[in-house]
Amino acid sequence: xxxxxxxxxxxxxxxxxxxxxxxxxxxxxxxxxxxxxxxxxxxxxxxxxxxxxxxxxxxxxxxxxxxxxxxxxxxxxxxxxxxxxxxxxxxxxxxxxxxxxxxxxxxxxxxxxxxxxxxxxxxxxxxxxxxxxxxxxxxxxxxxxxxxxxxxxxxxxxxxxxxxxxxxxxxxxxxxxxxxxxxxxxxxxxxxxxxxxxxxxxxxxxxxxxxxxxxxxxxxxxxxxxxxxxxxxxxxxxxxxxxxxxxxxxxxxxxxxxxxxxxxxxxxxxxxxxxxxxxxxxxxxxxxxxxxxxxxxxxxxxxxxxxxxxxxxxxxxxxxxxxxxxxxxxxxxxxxx
Amino acid sequence: xxxxxxxxxxxxxxxxxxxxxxxxxxxxxxxxxxxxxxxxxxxxxxxxxxxxxxxxxxxxxxxxxxxxxxxxxxxxxxxxxxxxxxxxxxxxxxxxxxxxxxxxxxxxxxxxxxxxxxxxxxxxxxxxxxxxxxxxxxxxxxxxxxxxxxxxxxxxxxxxxxxxxxxxxxxxxxxxxxxxxxxxxxxxxxxxxxxxxxxxxxxxxxxxxxxxxxxxxxxxxxxxxxxxxxxxxxxxxxxxxxxxxxxxxxxxxxxxxxxxxxxxxxxxxxxxxxxxxxxxxxxxxxxxxxxxxxxxxxxxxxxxxxxxxxxxxxxxxxxxxxxxxxxxxxxxxxxxx
DNA sequence: TTGACAATTTAAAACGTTTAAGTTGTGCGT
DNA sequence: ACGCACAACTTAAACGTTTTAAATTGTCAA
Numbered sequence: 001x002x003x004x005x006x007x008x009x010x011x012x013x014x015x016x017x018x019x020x021x022x023x024x025x026x027x028x029x030x031x032x033x034x035x036x037x038x039x040x041x042x043x044x045x046x047x048x049x050x051x052x053x054x055x056x057x058x059x060x061x062x063x064x065x066x067x068x069x070x071x072x073x074x075x076x077x078x079x080x081x082x083x084x085x086x087x088x089x090x091x092x093x094x095x096x097x098x099x100x101x102x103x104x105x106x107x108x109x110x111x112x113x114x115x116x117x118x119x120x121x122x123x124x125x126x127x128x129x130x131x132x133x134x135x136x137x138x139x140x141x142x143x144x145x146x147x148x149x150x151x152x153x154x155x156x157x158x159x160x161x162x163x164x165x166x167x168x169x170x171x172x173x174x175x176x177x178x179x180x181x182x183x184x185x186x187x188x189x190x191x192x193x194x195x196x197x198x199x200x201x202x203x204x205x206x207x208x209x210x211x212x213x214x215x216x217x218x219x220x221x222x223x224x225x226x227x228x229x230x231x232x233x234x235x236x237x238x239x240x241x242x243x244x245x246x247x248x249x250x251x252x253x254x255x256x257x258x259x260x261x262x263x264x265x266x267x268x269x270x271x272x273x274x275x276x277x278x279x280x281x282x283x284x285x286x287x288x289x290x291x292x293x294x295x296x297x298x299x300x301x302x303x304x305x306x307x308x309x310x311x312x313x314x315x316x317x318x319x320x321x322x323x324x325x326x327x328x329x330x331x332x333x334x335x336x337x
Numbered sequence: 338x339x340x341x342x343x344x345x346x347x348x349x350x351x352x353x354x355x356x357x358x359x360x361x362x363x364x365x366x367x368x369x370x371x372x373x374x375x376x377x378x379x380x381x382x383x384x385x386x387x388x389x390x391x392x393x394x395x396x397x398x399x400x401x402x403x404x405x406x407x408x409x410x411x412x413x414x415x416x417x418x419x420x421x422x423x424x425x426x427x428x429x430x431x432x433x434x435x436x437x438x439x440x441x442x443x444x445x446x447x448x449x450x451x452x453x454x455x456x457x458x459x460x461x462x463x464x465x466x467x468x469x470x471x472x473x474x475x476x477x478x479x480x481x482x483x484x485x486x487x488x489x490x491x492x493x494x495x496x497x498x499x500x501x502x503x504x505x506x507x508x509x510x511x512x513x514x515x516x517x518x519x520x521x522x523x524x525x526x527x528x529x530x531x532x533x534x535x536x537x538x539x540x541x542x543x544x545x546x547x548x549x550x551x552x553x554x555x556x557x558x559x560x561x562x563x564x565x566x567x568x569x570x571x572x573x574x575x576x577x578x579x580x581x582x583x584x585x586x587x588x589x590x591x592x593x594x595x596x597x598x599x600x601x602x603x604x605x606x607x608x609x610x611x612x613x614x615x616x617x618x619x620x621x622x623x624x625x626x627x628x629x630x631x632x633x634x635x636x637x638x639x640x641x642x643x644x645x646x647x648x649x650x651x652x653x654x655x656x657x658x659x660x661x662x663x664x665x666x667x668x669x670x671x672x673x674x
Numbered sequence: 675t676t677g678a679c680a681a682t683t684t685a686a687a688a689c690g691t692t693t694a695a696g697t698t699g700t701g702c703g704t
Numbered sequence: 705a706c707g708c709a710c711a712a713c714t715t716a717a718a719c720g721t722t723t724t725a726a727a728t729t730g731t732c733a734a
Contacts, residue, residue, distance in 0.1 A: 002452075004690055015714045020692060030712060045473075050451040051391045052690035055719050060388065070413040071613075079407055083434065087444060095432045097420060107424060114387040115339075115720095136382075221617070250617065257619060276408075280558070280587065282594060282619075341720055352684045357722060367682065389720035392689050452690095 003044040012040035062092045064120040070097045073275045081296030109134040119303045125188040140306040154314045156299045163288045164197025167270045171240040175331035180238035182227045185219035194244045217248045224248035228255040246271035246278040264329035283326035340381045349377035399429045401457040407434045410612045418633030446471040456640045477643040479636045491651045493636045500625045501534025504607045508577040512668035517575035519564045522556035554585045561585035565592040583608035583615040601666035620663035
């Protein structure tokens with residue numbers, strides 16, 4: 001059997017209370033006692049039982065991080081920064097990948113409801129606000145990017161409209177007028193906002209908003225491939241495409257390569273998210289960078305504030321910026337002019 | 338305050354013991370009582386406190402999964418299968434990314450030592466057997482692919498020598514004789530074994546083992562880029578390269594593209610791991626596929642067996658297989674012949 | 675009416691820690 | 705010599721469950 005504090009206490013010839021203090025609150029005991037207890041603990045290989053500790057102090061010092069999936073390269077960096085920030089603040093983390101299914105969402109949500117974690121960072125926009133029956137919103141929860149819970153559950157996010165605006169304006173500045181959009185999963189709020197942002201930006205610039213130029217890529221490669229094929233088969237194909245994610249942009253560029261269409265000579269591409277996906281393709285992908293690392297750190301700080309009962313800003317909006325790489329070029333007419 | 342079992346019991350007019358039974362062991366109480374307790378629980382929004390439960394039953398029904406990093410695309414699929422298998426067997430999981438640092442390894446290892454999880458799946462070969470001071474080896478631990486703990490801590494793995502053998506034999510069968518190897522991180526046992534396997538396979542086939550043809554890619558893109566440049570600058574460059582991982586192979590192929598060297602016309606590439614990395618590059622990467630999904634499931638089954646005190650096989654070896662794609666071609670001389 | 679027996683339910687202990695409140699002992703000022 | 709402050713330690717309660725062993729019911733046969 002594993003030695004408990006009682007064993008250590010007996011070994012050191014003190015009470016359990018003193019043993020506890022000596023190990024976790026050393027200032028409160030005399031030097032000699034402290035040493036005796038520590039020696040006793042070491043000699044019998046004592047390890048604290050964190051479950052018992054948590055029950056007593058009513059904290060677990062653990063956070064739950066809920067991400068949609070592990071295979072999308074958008075989240076690793078985000079999870080990483082959250083993990084780092086959490087550990088620095090004395091919290092362990094549990095990462096849960098929901099795979100965008102409610103079954104998993106609820107399974108992990110239980111951990112918060114059942115007190116196994118002190119708070120939760122949700123990054124999973126979810127397939128429908130109404131269907132997600134997560135933990136009660138008055139528990140410590142912070143959302144990142146996509147919103148599931150209504151205000152006042154805090155959120156750290158970016159201006160999704162601005163993402164689209166930067167992308168479209170960049171393409172327009174290079175002379176493009178027929179700019180297409182390959183949209184992300186329709187049930188993700190951020191994808192819908194990017195789509196709206198695209199339409200708004202086009203209108204603002206006086207560019208024709210042709211419904212045929214907006215295709216649903218469903219947020220994954222296969223969808224983007226399909227969408228791109230449709231775009232290329234149009235009577236008047238676009239000269240530029242704004243994709244709602246880098247992975248879709250890469251897939252769409254692959255379609256062009258297969259058809260012998262040159263990027264960016266014949267057609268320009270711009271992605272969004274700033275993931276490493278677009279870094280090692282040819283040509284490398286120009287994209288709108290999302291500050292994931294900052295978002296992660298801010299989310300943790302906010303969550304810890306919430307847990308400690310402090311007041312926290314409920315809505316934080318982070319700036320995005322264009323990351324220029326090699327997939328965009330001026331139109332032929334613009335070059336000729 | 339959150340309602341406890343005592344609140345539910347009072348509300349239902351029964352004792353705490355009966356309330357507990359009604360909720361977690363329904364067969365042991367009368368129908369009416371069961372209904373009364375359930376109604377009471379629902380009406381006051383009772384949620385069980387898993388920490389208290391764990392303390393009492395001396396189990397957490399949670400497993401720890403230790404992966405080296407989240408950004409390497411090798412692990413997501415593995416973690417995924419582990420997660421799935423664990424949930425199916427009634428276990429929750431905590432995924433820890435060690436980033437290959439001992440600080441993180443120890444931080445996560447504490448969770449096992451301190452009883453916050455029932456067992457651990459380790460996939461982190463680690464930067465040195467001796468430096469890793471993880472949980473005691475007599476706790477329930479299963480290793481996947483890379484070995485940190487000595488036998489008898491069980492391991493699920495593949496024959497790393499066979500990985501190299503398949504790769505080299507495939508290239509040789511296409512007429513290649515000057516076959517180079519870009520090796521992985523020197524401190525990872527699996528990388529060392531692949532390297533040895535390469536040498537052995539070359540020797541077995543009677544091919545010249547030239548020290549200049551073996552380069553250390555350190556397991557990451559940057560290292561592979563450096564290694565590939567050196568290989569191309571050799572007086573006699575190789576006609577084929579076996580890379581210890583897909584990501585390194587992709588990076589190495591990028592170097593060739595930048596230099597105008599055609600793959601597979603001028604030089605052939607074969608990777609290892611079977612990740613999606615090599616799927617969407619051009620040309621797509623021929624590779625030696627590692628059965629990650631199976632390994633994950635087996636590891637969990639083994640771990641749960643260990644936790645339940647059953648005897649488990651200590652060493653399971655899984656077969657690997659060649660996954661043919663587009664990055665290998667016969668040598669010019671082989672074609673001419 | 676009584677005892678035996680099964681079906682329910684309950685009281686109380688236990689899991690391993692932390693901590694409020696209480697005890698002891700020492701030194702110091704008066 | 706007395707009381708007092710203070711340091712050091714201990715006792716005991718508490719956290720919220722589960723479960724053993726015991727108690728309470730009700731039923732039925734003798």
